[in-house]
Amino acid sequence: MKSLKGYMRNERGSQLIEFMAVFPMIIMALLFIWQVALVAYTVVVAESAARDGARVAAVGGDYGSAVDRAAHGLQVSSSVSEGMTSYGEEVTVTVKAIVPTIKIPLIGRFEHELTADASMPKEEEED
Incomplete structure (x- = not known):
């Protein structure tokens, strides 16, 4: 009985x-x-990437390659739309990016897509 009490008081290994x-x-x-x-x-x-694409689209350039260069390393898709505002004609570039995820044990991966957009006034072409 005495050795059992001594064993119970021994705290070796408790930190581990x-x-x-x-x-x-x-x-x-x-x-x-x-x-x-x-x-x-x-x-x-x-x-x-949306801002860079909108800047390029505002002058009539290839906004898709600008978005791809700005979002290097991410899976993105982009689209452009034009519209009128009180300031004049503008272009809006929308970028959809897939969030890279890590696999968390017992939870797994989650799929999520983020959307960002930017608008710029369309530049007038000078003759």
Whole structure:
């Protein structure tokens, strides 16, 4: 009985057991933070690509290649539309970007597409 009480008071290895219990939560938190960073990166790049595409489309250039160059590394699709505003004719470029994801254990991957658009006044061609 005396040795059992001594064994119960012995705390050798308890730190390792506590660490092993908390370690999966630390890894999940790091993966979640990384995924949030990927989403933020996609938002910034998609908005920048839409602005660059709108600038090129405003002067009548190839907006698709401008969007592809600006969003290098992301899967994007773009479209352009023209319209009239109180300031005159303008072009709007819409960019749809697929968010890169990491596979989180027990959750898996999620598919999400972000949309960004930018408008610029259409430039008049000078003769």
